[in-house]
Amino acid sequence: xxxxxxxxxxxxxxxxxxxxxxxxxxxxxxxxxxxxxxxxxxxxxxxxxxxxxxxxxxxxxxxxxxxxxxxxxxxxxxxxxxxxxxxxxxxxxxxxxxxxxxxxxxxxxxxxxxxxxxxxxxxxxxxxxxxxxxxxxxxxxxxxxxxxxxxxxxxxxxxxxxxxxxxxxxxxxxxxxxxxxxxxxxxxxxxxxxxxxxxxxxxxxxxxxxxxxxxxxxxxxxxxxxxxxxxxxxxxxxxxxxxxxxxxxxxxxxxxxxxxxxxxxxxxxxxxxxxxxxxxxxxxxxxxxxxxxxxxxxxxxxxxxxxxxxxxxxxxxxx
Ligand code: AVJ
Numbered sequence: 001x002x003x004x005x006x007x008x009x010x011x012x013x014x015x016x017x018x019x020x021x022x023x024x025x026x027x028x029x030x031x032x033x034x035x036x037x038x039x040x041x042x043x044x045x046x047x048x049x050x051x052x053x054x055x056x057x058x059x060x061x062x063x064x065x066x067x068x069x070x071x072x073x074x075x076x077x078x079x080x081x082x083x084x085x086x087x088x089x090x091x092x093x094x095x096x097x098x099x100x101x102x103x104x105x106x107x108x109x110x111x112x113x114x115x116x117x118x119x120x121x122x123x124x125x126x127x128x129x130x131x132x133x134x135x136x137x138x139x140x141x142x143x144x145x146x147x148x149x150x151x152x153x154x155x156x157x158x159x160x161x162x163x164x165x166x167x168x169x170x171x172x173x174x175x176x177x178x179x180x181x182x183x184x185x186x187x188x189x190x191x192x193x194x195x196x197x198x199x200x201x202x203x204x205x206x207x208x209x210x211x212x213x214x215x216x217x218x219x220x221x222x223x224x225x226x227x228x229x230x231x232x233x234x235x236x237x238x239x240x241x242x243x244x245x246x247x248x249x250x251x252x253x254x255x256x257x258x259x260x261x262x263x264x265x266x267x268x269x270x271x272x273x274x275x276x277x278x279x280x281x282x283x284x285x286x287x288x289x290x291x292x293x294x295x296x297x298x299x300x301x302x303x304x305x306x307x308x309x310x311x312x313x314x315x316x317x318x319x
Contacts, residue, residue, distance in 0.1 A: 003131065004121045006114065009138040009145050015112075016225065018139070023222055024265040027277070032269075036164050036250075036280035037139065038218050042115045047214040054210060056202040059160050062312035063190050064093050066305050067158075071100035074316060077303070078186045080154035084108040086140045087161045091120035094156065097188075098128060106149045110136040141165070141173065144180040153185040160192040160312070163247065163283035170283075174297035181319040187299055189315050191285040193306070197241045200284065204239035204248050212237030215250050215279055226264025234258055238276065247283040251276040290315055 010018075019038060026034045040048065052060035080101050085094055088109035098104060107124065111117050117135040125133055134147050146153075155177060165173055177187055204211055215237045219230035238251040254271035261268050291301045294317045303316040 003129075004125055004133045004135070006117060006121070006135040006137065007147075008114075009136055010142065015139075018142075019221075019225055020265050023226060023262060024267055027260075027262070027267060027269040032271075032275070032277040034218055034277055034279050037112055037141075038221050039214060039279075040111075040113045040116075041217070041221050041224075042113070043220070044214060044217040045113045045116045047210060047217060050210050051206075051214060054206045054208060056206045057211075058199075058203060058309075059190075059192050059312050060093070062307035062309065063158060063160075063314060064096070065307045066312065066314045067093055067096045070303075070305050070314065071096045073303070074154075074188060075100040075102065077316060078154045078188075079103060079152050080186070081151060082106045082108065082149040082153040083156060084110065084146060084149075084153060085156045085158070086110045087157065087159060088117070088120060091124055093158060095124070095127070097156065098124065098131070101154070104131065106132045106134060108134045108136060108147060108149060110138050110140060112137065112139055140176075141169065144176050146180050151182055151185060153181060154188060155181060155185065156188040158188070158190040158314075160190050160282065162189060163192060163285070164280060165283075166281065167283075170293060171296065174293060174299065178298040178319060183319055185319050187294075187317050187319075189290070189294075189317070191290055191313050191315065192282070193311060193313055194246050194284040194286055195311060197243075199311075200241055200248055201239055204250060204282070205237070209237075211239070211250075215252060218279055219252070222262060226262050228260060228262040228264070230260050235277075242281075245281075245283070246285075247281045249278055250280040250282070251278050285313070287313065 051057050088111045114137045121133045121135050216232040219232050222228040235252040238253050240249050254275045257273045259268050259270045294301050299317040301317040306313045
């Protein structure tokens with residue numbers, strides 16, 4: 001087998017069907033909502049990469065700092081022969097980990113974006129010619145069908161993407177992680193931390209407008225895939241802190257009353273002036289909460305590391 005393989009765990013039409021279901025349901029209900037995974041077509045993945053370089057978007061830099069300082073500890077504690085990374089994107093931060101994991105044989109990046117997987121897989125193989133890269137185009141919320149690779153395994157879920165899931169979805173996801181792992185396997189989890197509102201909101205509402213473009217990209221995805229006639233200029237980007245749930249919400253707010261036709265789902269979605277579509281939640285965490293959620297899924301948290309400014313945490317837990 002070639003050292004780089006890309007497997008779709010879902011047929012392409014399953015992805016299309018999932019998009020149709022999410023759009024049909026999400027734009028018919030009140031309040032309207034769309035799941036954040038549809039941001040990430042090729043353009044959306046590019047825009048997210050740009051976000052990670054913005055001065056106000058600290059999570060990526062904070063997490064990289066932790067990974068750089070703790071990679072050797074993580075390697076020694078896990079002895080991983082397989083590294084699985086969910087939502088791998090450009091696999092940029094993972095480089096440090098891969099470099100530190102001396103016994104690593106197989107890297108399994110999992111992402112909904114095939115374009116990101118192909119580019120990242122090739123770049124990594126150029127640096128680590130001995131590595132087997134088994135990329136999976138998959139939606140980790142649809143269950144974790146992982147390839148049978150050598151243990152111990154380390155499952156990395158970085159970037160704070162856990163925060164995109166609602167609390168009950170998080171619980172289901174962590175149970176699926178537990179079920180997919182074997183005793184002695186580990187989970188490396190990145191979680192953004194609760195902090196002052198101004199810092200949080202600025203991270204999701206940059207003056208450069210990159211996050212606004214990223215948010216509106218979901219409308220272009222619907223236009224392209226489902227023949228919609230959204231005009232992104234009809235919507236404002238909104239980022240707000242929900243203090244009750246301790247999460248950031250991104251929304252798209254209709255600037256006027258309008259009707260959008262989406263032939264692919266046979267829908268005419270009407271918006272009142274000022275009506276919102278919630279496009280993302282990004283929950284922020286505390287150590288106790290993470291420990292408790294992991295324990296409820298049968299995972300024991302053994303390490304909790306934060307960056308020097310205490311903005312972001314990386315935790316290691318074992319099955
Ligand atoms: C990639 C999901 C971690 O929630 O911070 C960035 C996505 N959304 N800016 C996050 C995102 C708006 C990001 N995650």
